[in-house]
Amino acid sequence: MGKLFGTDGVRGIANEELTPELAFRLGRCGAAVLAEGRGGARVVVGRDTRVSGDMLEAALVAGICSVGGRALKVGIMPTPAVAWLTRTLGADAGVVISASHNPVADNGIKFFSSTGFKLPDSLEEEIERLVLKERDDLPRPTGTAVGRVEVVEAAEQYITHVCSTAPQGLRGLKVVLDVAHGAAYEVAPEVFQRLGAEVFVLNNAPDGTNINVGCGSTCPQALAEAVREFRAHVGLAFDGDADRVIAVDAEGQVVDGDAIMAILALHFHQQGRLPGGRVVVTVMSNYGLHQVLTGAGLVVHQTQVGDRYVLEEMLRTGAALGGEQSGHIILLEHNTTGDGLITGVQLLQVMVARGATLRELAEVLPRLPQVLVNVPVEDKERAMNDPQLLAEIAAAREQLANRGRVLVRPSGTEPLLRLMAEGPDEEELRAILERLEQSVRRLGSKEVMTGD
Structure with a gap:
């Protein structure tokens, strides 16, 4: 990748790294490139609830209009909704302003x-x-050729689409939703209510600063307590832009992306909805997921971490289902990117169709203990090529040979190394990671715990 775009668009601290000047340039250059020589690109623009969203949206839209483009502003909208609306509205491109599950100071610009x-x-x-070009020789139309802004009320279209994926409805289910003070704070409750569920909503009062704070898919503890308090059948926690979802069963136990994929894959396979019986997972998926899928006769394809790589492998192999342990799950039957609302709806549809509790469904997934540690580093590339660290990783893998695995990888979005060990003995795994962590600390870092 280049200097700006990472695995998930352009990310940075808003108004420091991701400045309005950069947002203007991205809007201007993006609209020019994506118009494919036709001029006047129509670009759908959506955002999450971050306080910096207004600033970056204004700059981005100005850039689009400066080359004669038309900005179709859909307001606060989940990332997958922007992807779906881009196709539905026949636009040339879509842009979402969001940093997903990251803290409020961060923001990002992602194109579709x-x-x-x-x-x-x-x-x-x-x-x-x-x-990055020093001289800007892109068009600068004047007069009536200057681009325009159109405000599009598109939430209803997306809500209708999500509901259409659940023909059986969700009547009889009591559901708690944690919308993380994020982009799904209005559309998610509406979807589940229309499908007939009894809905309780947490963290649906965004003020621009509270997105993802102690809530959402990276922090499901409060959701688990609420599910037990309301005696609900299930809880669903979305992240700030609602492209991922984590579930909680009636007893308050977390059901992560691996378990959700296992449940959906087995059900879809029985319905003939998995072309070639293929499912795409990442190297972070628990080995138990491989066991249950291959045991059912499915073909498992594995990629590096990142929804970009999952999608690329899905398109290459013709798979209709793929995803990550984090709850970012792609169902190409319904959308072109991870969609937390659709994933949640499909999961509850399996509960209705099977007449089973979420806990009963999740029991299909046997798990090996998996321990994760995140360690910050100044230079990820140097750390990943350090001879002593590489030797210790090799020794750890030899220790777990034929019993488990060790994975060390740089984060795609933060200055961290992510250490993971998986095997039958959790105490042994923690000892292995402690040795690896000490080796990384030798490079000048300190341990932190954080989400991807």
Whole structure:
């Protein structure tokens, strides 16, 4: 990737790294590239609830209009809704302003093509080349040729689409939703209410500063307590832009993305909805997921961490289901990117169809203990090539040979190394990670615990 685009668009601290000047350039250059020479690109623009969203949206939209483009503003909207609306509205591109599950100070700008998929590397590189170019020779139309802004009330279209994926409805289910003070704070409750569920909502009062704070998919503890308090059948926790979801069963036990994929894969396979019996997972998925899927006769494809890589492998293999342990799950039957609302609806549809509790469904997934530690580093590339660390990783893998595995990888969005050990003995795993952590600390870091 280049200097600006990472695995999930352009990210940074708003008004420090991701400045309005950069947002303007991204809007201007992105609209020019994605118009494909036709001029006047129509670009759907949505955002989450961060306080910096107004500033970045204004700059981005100005950039789009400066090259004669038309900005279709859909307001606060989940990332997957922007992807779906881009196709539905026949736009040339879509842009979402969000940093997903990250803290409020962060923000990001992510583009979708006219098909609703994330941009291929070649287009991101072309946009980046123009943004970083010293001389701006892009068009500057004047008079009536200047671009315009159109406010589009699109929430109803997306809500209707999500509801259409659940023909059986959700009547009889009592559901608690944690919307993380984020982009789904209005649409998520409406979806589940229309489908007939009795709905209780947590963290649905965004003030621009409280997105993801102690809530949402990275912090499901309060949801678990609420599920028990309301005696609900299930709880669903979304992240700030609602592209991922984590579930909680009636006893308050967390059901993560691996378990959700196992439940959906087995059900879809029985219904003939998995082309080629293929499912795409990442290297972070628990080995138990591989066991249950292959045991059911499914073909498992594995990628590095990141929804971009999951999607690429899905498109390459023709798989219809893929995802990550974090709850970012792609169901190509219904959308072109991870969609927390659709995933949650589909999970509850399986409960209705099977007449089973979520806990009963989740029991299909046998798990090996998995221990994770995140360690900050100044230079991820140097750390990953350190001879002593590589030797200790090799020794750890040898220790767990044929019994488990060790994975060390750089974070795609933060200055961290992510250490993971998986095997039958959790105490042994923690001892292994402690040795690896000490080796990383030798490079000048201190341990922190944080989400991807």
